[in-house]
Amino acid sequence: MYTQGLNQAVEDGGPEDAELLARFQAKIDREEKIEPNDWMPEAYRQTLIRQISQHAHSEIVGMLPEGNWLTRAPSLRRKAILLAKVQDEGGHGLYLYAAAETLGISRAEMVDRLLEGRARYSSIFNYPTITWADIGAVGWLVDGAAIMNQIPLCRCSYGPYARAMIRICKEESFHQRQGYEAMSRLAEGTAAQKRMAQDALDRWWWPSLMMFGPSDADSPHTGRSMRWKIKRFTNDELRQKFVDATVPQARLIGLEPPDPELRHDEESGHWRFGKIDWTEFNEVLAGNGPCNRERMAARRKAHAEGAWVREAATAHAGKKRSRMAMAAAAE
Ligand code: BYC
DSSP, X not given: OOXXXXXXXXXXXXXXXXXXXXXXXXXXXXXXXXXXXXOOOXXXXXXXXXXXXXXXXXXXXXXXXXXXTGGGOSSHHHHHHHHHHHHHHHHHHHHHHHHHHXXXXXXXXXHHHHHTTOSOOOGGGGSOOOSHHHXXXXXXXXXXXXXXXXXXXXXXXXXXXXXXXXXXXXXXXXHHHHHHHHHHHHHTSOHHHHHHHHHHHHHHHHHHHHTTOSOGGGOSSHHHHHHTTSOSSOHHHHHHHHHHHHHHHHHHTTOOOSOTTOEEETTTTEEEOOOOOHHHHHHIIIIISTTHHHHHHHHHHHHHHTHHHHHHHHHHHHHHHHHHHHHHHHX
């Protein structure tokens, strides 16, 4: 899927023809998809590379907190579900790397940017999973927040990203349900199990709200991404939708989000919530969250240990190419 063509590419920082730009925007306004070989402004390309690669890295790094519990799942059924989920996340990462490659960047370059700290992954994966209930909370809240953010991405203006998101969202929906089901079982279990579920909700609630990104007033990219229909809703709009959907789910199973200011606003129909601690979010983004260093160390180790696989695959592809060339020459 690595598109080399990229017809009519504009040089970095080069002047972009006003008429091309107007035609590009008109196409987006008509809800037509932009495809890899279509002309696009360099900033649109770079925005997508940034967002899609960050999304792919999040899926891959996101395997770590859950992978931590694969050997300790409390039953065979829970282990099978968790294994399937973690494998799905790996698959999502691969579709997303492939979608980003259509913009003219290689997977190797994207991975280098992550490992060198030049690319981000979602803040949420810098928190530890310390009890089994955390696995339920990750499925319910983290995948729940992910779906809220990702359903609109199925209508993103860039074709390969939008198409990748359709399958990803189907899988995320199973992930959210299995997490909520695991939390419900704990919440209706013994007093200690219910406490464990509430404790997980207490620790994952605010970081899940932060997943949607900074408030709209502090989000430098939202305006342009909305104009280009990469984003269909702002960070605050999606965060509100998530809170509105999740508070009743928590109460249904006898749990309470850790927010004394949470109240239902009858007039608007929304759940109003307290202030998010943006200092914590910024610290996590700066690399100082509880698990940032551990996560990056795990990715670097896995990358180094996988070097022989990449070398073998490259050598195999080279051999195959030369055999095909020899066969073609002999015809
Ligand atoms: N974490 O102007 P803004 C999953 C950065 S994985 C870290 O609002 P934008 C799963 C942002 O990059 C799901 N950084 O940006 C996997 C920007 O920094 P730079 C992951 C964040 O792009 C395994 C700056 O803050 N989902 O579901 O318009 C197991 C300003 O932000 C975060 C995606 O990646 C954050 N939370 O909006 C379980 C969805 N938020 O680049 C589950 C795709 C913001 O200027 N991405 N930043 O240095 C998006 O929808 C958008 O990129 C965001 C941010 C809403 C996240």
